[in-house]
Amino acid sequence: MAVSVGNGGxxxxxxxxxxxxxxxxxxxxxxxFRGYALGSxxxxxxxxxxxxxxxxxxxxxxxxLHDPAAMERLLVSLSISxxxxxxxxxxxxxFREKVVPLLRTYPFIRLxxxxxxxxxxxxxxxxxxxxxxxxxxxxxYATDFNAGVVEHARAGEFPLARMKAYTENYLQAGGTKEFxxxxxxxxxxxxxxxxxxxxxxxxxxxxxxxxxxxxxQAILCxxxxxxxxxxxxxxVHTLFHDSLVNFGVLGLGxxxxxxxxxxxxxxxPIDAREKLYRxxx
Ligand SMILES: C[S@@+](CC[C@H](N)C(=O)[O-])C[C@H]1O[C@@H](n2cnc3c(N)ncnc32)[C@H](O)[C@@H]1O
Numbered sequence: 673m674a675v676s677v678g679n680g681g682x683x684x685x686x687x688x689x690x691x692x693x694x695x696x697x698x699x700x701x702x703x704x705f706r707g708y709a710l711g712s713x714x715x716x717x718x719x720x721x722x723x724x725x726x727x728x729x730x731x732x733x734x735x736x737l738h739d740p741a742a743m744e745r746l747l748v749s750l751s752i753s754x755x756x757x758x759x760x761x762x763x764x765x766x767f768r769e770k771v772v773p774l775l776r777t778y779p780f781i782r783l784x785x786x787x788x789x790x791x792x793x794x795x796x797x798x799x800x801x802x803x804x805x806x807x808x809x810x811x812x813y814a815t816d817f818n819a820g821v822v823e824h825a826r827a828g829e830f831p832l833a834r835m836k837a838y839t840e841n842y843l844q845a846g847g848t849k850e851f852x853x854x855x856x857x858x859x860x861x862x863x864x865x866x867x868x869x870x871x872x873x874x875x876x877x878x879x880x881x882x883x884x885x886x887x888x889q890a891i892l893c894x895x896x897x898x899x900x901x902x903x904x905x906x907x908v909h910t911l912f913h914d915s916l917v918n919f920g921v922l923g924l925g926x927x928x929x930x931x932x933x934x935x936x937x938x939x940x941p942i943d944a945r946e947k948l949y950r951x952x953x
Contacts, residue, residue: 686729687710689728689729689730689733690710690713690714690717690729691706692729692733693717693729693732693733693736694706696733696736696737697736697737697743697746700737701740701743702881703747703817703878704878704880704881705750707880707900707901707903707904707907708750708899708900708901708904709898709899709900709901710901712752712899713750713899716749716750716752717729717732719749720732720745720746720749723745724742724745747818748818748820751789751816751817751818751821752899753789753790753816753818753821754789754895755789755790755792755793755895756792756834756837756838756841757792757793757795757796757830757834757838757841757842758796758838758841758842758844758845758847759792759793759796759841759894759895760894760925760926761841761842761844761845762844762845762945762946763845763894763923763926763946763947763948764796764800764841764845764846765844765845765846766942766943766945766946766948767800767923767946767948768800768804768845768846769846770942770943770948771890771921771923771942771948772800772801772804772806774919774921774942774950775804775806775810775889775890775921776804776806778809778889779809780809780810780811781806781809781810781811781889781890782810782811782813782886782887782888782889782890783797783801783810783811783812783813783888783889783890783891783892784812784813784815784886784888784890784891784892784893784915785797785812785813785814785815785892785893786815786816786877786879786891786892786893786896786912787815787816787879787893787894787895787896788814788815788816788821788822788825788874789816789818789821789825790821790824790825790830791814791821791824791825791826791828791874792830792838793814793892793894794812794814794825794872794874795828795830795854795864795868796842796845797812797892798812798868798869798871798872799842799847799854799868800845800847802868803847803848803849807868807871808871810871811871811872811873812871812872812873813872813873813875813885813886813888814872814873814874814875815874815875815876815877816876816877817876817877817878817879817880818876819876822874822875822876825874826869826874828863828864828865828866828868828869829858829861829862829863829864830855830861830862830864831860831861831862832857832859832860832861832862833860834862835851835852835855835862838851839851839852854868879893879896879908879911880904880907880908883911884911884914884915885915886915887915887916887917888915888916888917888920889916889917889920889921890916890920890921890922890923891912891915891916891920891921891922891923892922892923893908893912893922893923893924893925894923894924894925894926894928894947895925895926895927895928896925897924897925897928898925898927898928905933906933906934906935909930909933909934909935910935913935913938913951916951917951918951918952919950919951919952920950920951921942921948921949921950921951922939922948922949922950922951923946923947923948923949924947924949925947926946926947928947929947930947930949937953938951938952938953939951939952940952
């Protein structure tokens with residue numbers, strides 16, 4: 673179903689207004705949403721417009737450009753930071769069984785967790801690597817363009833109510849320990865052991881506008897590219913390719929793929945179903 677965020681002037685006018693809004697945001701705030709996939713962008717814009725009480729895209733643009741707080745709310749909405757611990761457990765199981773042996777061959781491992789959201793994925797990786805005996809010689813760089821979620825991730829606190837589901841995910845992902853050994857309950861929060869973060873660097877990084885900042889043995893970027901248009905996806909794949917060592921590992925989300933991109937020939941699958949690839953060229 674098409675969601676109309678415009679003022680009734682038809683699809684072409686709506687597209688013009690969205691382009692103008694995104695251009696204005698880029699020029700005024702330096703945040704670039706111009707290459708994001710239109711479908712989910714329109715749904716999010718429509719919701720924010722309703723909540724900000726803006727009847728037209730032009731009125732919404734006026735508000736966002738003149739009110740940084742409205743821009744912040746839009747940023748939060750467009751970030752879509754839905755995540756979870758050991759999300760898609762079969763991915764982690766494949767990572768444990770097929771990627772860990774590859775990583776073991778390196779004396780020191782740098783892993784980039786791009787689009788880490790509130791950190792559940794980062795903690796899952798730290799736990800997995802700890803159990804594999806690799807955490808000590810790994811540095812995880814966990815990045816997101818939304819400063820608020822990065823801050824949240826650093827705190828290492830997640831709702832206690834979600835621990836039952838996360839424990840199930842952990843077990844399905846091949847975990848064999850008591851999951852509760854990794855956190856302490858504090859009111860409604862599960863506070864994860866700070867020891868897991870000893871080798872984790874959280875930082876703000878925008879995949880659209882920031883460049884490479886290191887060379888990695890593995891890059892995981894799951895459920896982020898799905899929100900980008902094709903051109904932007906290709907740009908980010910170039911960034912990842914430039915940032916991976918030869919034979920380095922790329923992990924994507926279940927709905928994402930390196931296939932049908934210009935860099936497809938540079939990778940071979942480690943586990944095609946789980947979207948785990950190895951750079952070979
Ligand atoms: C749906 S979450 C995915 C979180 C986690 N990777 C997972 O799979 O559970 C998408 C994340 O991508 C981040 N993101 C969106 N655009 C980004 C960009 N241009 N640069 C960096 N992160 C971005 C959002 O802020 C959000 O935290």
